[in-house]
Amino acid sequence: MPDRRTTLRALGLGLLATCGPGGWFRHARAQSITDRSAFSTPLQIPPLDSGNLADATRHYQLALQRGSREFLPGIRTATLGINGDYLGPTLLMQRGEQVAVAVHNQLDEASSLHWHGFHVPAREDGGPNQQIESGATWNPSFRVMQNGGTFWYHSHVLHRAGEQVYRGLAGMILVQDPDQSELGLPTDYGIDDIPLIVQDRRFGDDGSFSYMSIYDDIVKGMHGDTLLVNGTWQPLFQPTTRLVRFRLLNAANARTFLFAFSDNREFYQIASDGGLLEAALPMNRLELAPAERAEILVDFSDGREVLLQSLPMPSGFPVFQGAMSRIMRSLNAQAFDVLRIIPAANLSGNLLLPNRLVSIARLSADQQMPVRQFRLSMGFGSRSGDDRGPGTGARTGLGGGHGGGHSVINGRRMEIGYINETIPLNSTEIWELSNNSPMPHPFHVHHGQFQVLDRNGQPPPANELGWKDTVRVGSGETVRIVMRFEDFADASNPYMYHCHILEHEDQGMMGQFLVV
Ligand code: C2O
Ligand code: CU
Ligand code: CU
Numbered sequence: 001m002p003d004r005r006t007t008l009r010a011l012g013l014g015l016l017a018t019c020g021p022g023g024w025f026r027h028a029r030a031q032s033i034t035d036r037s038a039f040s041t042p043l044q045i046p047p048l049d050s051g052n053l054a055d056a057t058r059h060y061q062l063a064l065q066r067g068s069r070e071f072l073p074g075i076r077t078a079t080l081g082i083n084g085d086y087l088g089p090t091l092l093m094q095r096g097e098q099v100a101v102a103v104h105n106q107l108d109e110a111s112s113l114h115w116h117g118f119h120v121p122a123r124e125d126g127g128p129n130q131q132i133e134s135g136a137t138w139n140p141s142f143r144v145m146q147n148g149g150t151f152w153y154h155s156h157v158l159h160r161a162g163e164q165v166y167r168g169l170a171g172m173i174l175v176q177d178p179d180q181s182e183l184g185l186p187t188d189y190g191i192d193d194i195p196l197i198v199q200d201r202r203f204g205d206d207g208s209f210s211y212m213s214i215y216d217d218i219v220k221g222m223h224g225d226t227l228l229v230n231g232t233w234q235p236l237f238q239p240t241t242r243l244v245r246f247r248l249l250n251a252a253n254a255r256t257f258l259f260a261f262s263d264n265r266e267f268y269q270i271a272s273d274g275g276l277l278e279a280a281l282p283m284n285r286l287e288l289a290p291a292e293r294a295e296i297l298v299d300f301s302d303g304r305e306v307l308l309q310s311l312p313m314p315s316g317f318p319v320f321q322g323a324m325s326r327i328m329r330s331l332n333a334q335a336f337d338v339l340r341i342i343p344a345a346n347l348s349g350n351l352l353l354p355n356r357l358v359s360i361a362r363l364s365a366d367q368q369m370p371v372r373q374f375r376l377s378m379g380f381g382s383r384s385g386d387d388r389g390p391g392t393g394a395r396t397g398l399g400g401g402h403g404g405g406h407s408v409i410n411g412r413r414m415e416i417g418y419i420n421e422t423i424p425l426n427s428t429e430i431w432e433l434s435n436n437s438p439m440p441h442p443f444h445v446h447h448g449q450f451q452v453l454d455r456n457g458q459p460p461p462a463n464e465l466g467w468k469d470t471v472r473v474g475s476g477e478t479v480r481i482v483m484r485f486e487d488f489a490d491a492s493n494p495y496m497y498h499c500h501i502l503e504h505e506d507q508g509m510m511g512q513f514l515v516v
Pocket of ligand 2: 114115116117444445446
């Protein structure tokens with residue numbers, strides 16, 4: 001036992017030398033931007049829903065419904081929710097178990113519910129092809145084949161996913177893995193294992209969520225100036241243990257967060273989108289694009305109050321006259337206080353952690369693997385974002401600045417009847433994602449988890465070496481991912497790939513593929 005485990009601090013010292021400062025230290029520290037004493041509302045923890053076990057299947061009942069919530073004191077906001085007013089329960093699932101869900105759509109509009117990050121048959125996936133009409137019930141069923149980790153579910157209805165998620169149709173899925181129970185990681189939900197569903201919102205004067213109310217929203221996706229964590233505005237969390245595991249989910253429609261603590265303390269990333277990393281990775285900055293998840297461990301044994309923040313990310317976009325430069329330079333430039341943390345007086349538990357969490361077999365590129373190209377672009381003005389090659393288009397200001405941007409992949413907008421790609425079952429493919437638009441796009445693939453091979457020909461940072469289902473592709477970047485297409489051949493039901501900026505997705509920055 002003693003030789004397999006180490007304390008968190010010893011681990012940090014050991015690993016820091018090897019991973020080096022790299023890009024983690026390039027950003028300034030944020031000042032506390034609000035009066036921190038304003039952060040006094042206890043962080044809401046979404047209820048845990050373990051379903052009901054019957055006939056060797058775990059059954060969940062989910063109702064999509066309208067509601068309202070007092071996010072800001074004294075003002076009610078109209079919302080959507082799942083089994084509640086806003087967001088949904090955290091679904092607890094066990095690896096290997098069979099799951100059956102009854103999703104009842106009580107809304108007066110069509111919807112859908114997608115299991116983001118799950119490896120399930122396409123017809124159970126909850127994408128735009130599994131639309132649930134108003135009043136209808138959808139009954140997907142699948143085996144939980146995922147590694148233990150943090151996943152989520154959200155509306156994926158065609159052209160309206162952005163608005164439905166914005167109003168509240170999303171929740172977390174926590175997959176437990178029997179193989180990981182011996183690791184000694186914090187697993188006490190709501191006590192030392194804490195979901196943090198981070199979202200930015202914009203409120204109108206009447207307290208309503210204002211959605212797509214300015215031109216910028218069309219171009220860069222819906223950004224807000226007010227943060228909610230698990231639906232709580234200005235939340236306070238009081239740890240009772242030395243070591244806390246936060247499950248960070250960027251559930252924003254479009255905003256990328258750069259998480260850090262106000263005292264610049266080190267923390268340890270232990271999991272990425274698809275589950276545990278090989279070992280805990282010390283860092284003091286963590287960037288998460290929309291739909292990305294990270295589990296982090298934080299040491300509160302010093303008993304000090306601290307803020308979790310999101311730091312501003314300086315834009316490298318050139319300054320020129322007109323809306324486009326202003327919009328692009330404002331992207332992710334805002335700092336936020338996310339969560340105020342005040343440890344309890346007597347903390348329990350220890351800081352022990354295994355040297356190694358899991359082993360991950362790296363998929364390596366080989367000459368025989370098919371390579372598929374996905375070119376991400378945005379058109380401005382009357383021209384579509386059709387391929388004009390790198391270095392042309394929006395970045396040079398060609399195409400004007402008004403009229404609405406079409407964000408596209410390979411020059412095409414998603415069409416419900418059109419299959420963009422057909423992939424033979426049991427193949428391993430390299431997907432080359434290139435971005436000639438002026439802003440980053442988080443690229444997401446349904447069907448399962450992939451690995452990042454390289455970024456612009458360079459090995460990815462250490463926290464992108466685990467399983468991923470969403471990867472940031474920065475402006476001008478080329479990212480290569482490798483993915484194995486196993487199980488669930490189906491010649492008629494496609495999976496999706498898309499930008500996870502939901503307004504881009506809704507505009508058609510999405511495609512469909514069959515596994516046959
Ligand atoms: Cu999180 Cu296709 O979605
Ligand atoms: Cu997904
Ligand atoms: Cu995008």
